[in-house]
Amino acid sequence: MRSFQFSLAISSDNVINQAERRYQIRSAKRLKPWRRRLSRIIIWILITFALTLFGGLLVASFMQLDPTLFGRAFGSLLNLLVVFTITQHFYLMFQTMVLAGNSISREREAGTWELLVLTGINARQIVRGKWWAVIENQLPRYCLLALLRIGATTAFILNMAANFRYSARSLQGYIQLSNDMTILFVGVFGIAFTLANLGLSAACGVLGSVPSQRGTLGVVRGFILQIMLTIVPVVILLYSIRIFYTFGSIQGVPSVYYAIVDAFSTLIDNGLTLLMSASNITHINPGSDHFVLIAPFAVGSVISMLVGVCFFIVITCFVLWVAEKLAVFELATPVN
Numbered sequence: 616m617r618s619f620q621f622s623l624a625i626s627s628d629n630v631i632n633q634a635e636r637r638y639q640i641r642s643a644k645r646l647k648p649w650r651r652r653l654s655r656i657i658i659w660i661l662i663t664f665a666l667t668l669f670g671g672l673l674v675a676s677f678m679q680l681d682p683t684l685f686g687r688a689f690g691s692l693l694n695l696l697v698v699f700t701i702t703q704h705f706y707l708m709f710q711t712m713v714l715a716g717n718s719i720s721r722e723r724e725a726g727t728w729e730l731l732v733l734t735g736i737n738a739r740q741i742v743r744g745k746w747w748a749v750i751e752n753q754l755p756r757y758c759l760l761a762l763l764r765i766g767a768t769t770a771f772i773l774n775m776a777a778n779f780r781y782s783a784r785s786l787q788g789y790i791q792l793s794n795d796m797t798i799l800f801v802g803v804f805g806i807a808f809t810l811a812n813l814g815l816s817a818a819c820g821v822l823g824s825v826p827s828q829r830g831t832l833g834v835v836r837g838f839i840l841q842i843m844l845t846i847v848p849v850v851i852l853l854y855s856i857r858i859f860y861t862f863g864s865i866q867g868v869p870s871v872y873y874a875i876v877d878a879f880s881t882l883i884d885n886g887l888t889l890l891m892s893a894s895n896i897t898h899i900n901p902g903s904d905h906f907v908l909i910a911p912f913a914v915g916s917v918i919s920m921l922v923g924v925c926f927f928i929v930i931t932c933f934v935l936w937v938a939e940k941l942a943v944f945e946l947a948t949p950v951n
Contacts, residue, residue: 765806
């Protein structure tokens with residue numbers, strides 16, 4: 616029954632969702648045609664470059680080739696892709712927070728908050744409808760960002776691989792390539808983390824907007840909420856785990872402690888560190904008895920990435936639940 620109510624709250628039949636989507640479309644700033652075409656060309660060139668890097672790393676792992684060739688071939692373009700992706704990530708995050716942070720507070724500023732009370736629309740429909748409208752508006756942009764993130768992660772790995780390659784030659788050692796299946800999972804979870812961050816940012820913006828009289832205040836509250844929800848709990852829980860639990864490492868199987876630590880760290884950097892460590896290329900010292908050209912499948916890292924995505928989903932649902940409860944109180948409170 617609850618799942619049916621959730622589906623109804625975010626469906627296209629939700630009048631709040633429809634009204635919010637129309638407002639976002641009308642209020643969106645429209646670029647000049649030449650600027651719109653130029654931005655699309657740049658984005659798709661970078662996405663093509665990103666997918667080329669990812670595909671090259673995958674092929675190199677599968678065919679046991681030297682992946683540092685890509686690093687030497689593209690040089691500073693790898694850094695350019697990383698910088699652009701990071702900039703785009705925070706820009707879209709800010710844009711999402713602005714849309715969500717103004718979604719409910721705008722009703723107060725426009726004097727239409729009391730009309731919502733008279734229509735009999737419940738708090739769930741208001742919160743979920745406005746949250747889902749932001750998701751629908753930003754989803755295409757975040758899908759493109761997810762592809763850029765896959766390439767940026769690969770660029771990080773190739774830069775590190777070039778350093779390992781230099782060290783391996785100077786020390787007469789070897790480099791160990793990532794498993795091709797691990798690389799595929801890194802790509803899938805890179806997309807999952809990007810979309811999960813969209814849901815959390817939109818939820819924090821809506822929660823910040825519920826008690827706010829002004830849109831600016833709602834945006835600020837949304838940012839503060841996301842920072843608190845992604846940093847403070849991680850610090851507290853990791854410190855508690857370190858005190859109360861100690862798990863020993865079993866050969867070939869990562870300890871539960873480190874798996875939990877890696878999963879929690881995804882809340883802070885949206886999975887960047889975990890994605891890089893899972894598909895990283897390592898240096899093998901000369902004389903090692905355990906040298907294998909292709910690393911084994913990173914089961915522990917994949918589990919940590921799955922748990923990390925689940926953390927994002929759980930926190931997002933919690934934020935929406937709090938927003939619903941707060942909206943129930945605000946609907947019963949007259950606007951000042």
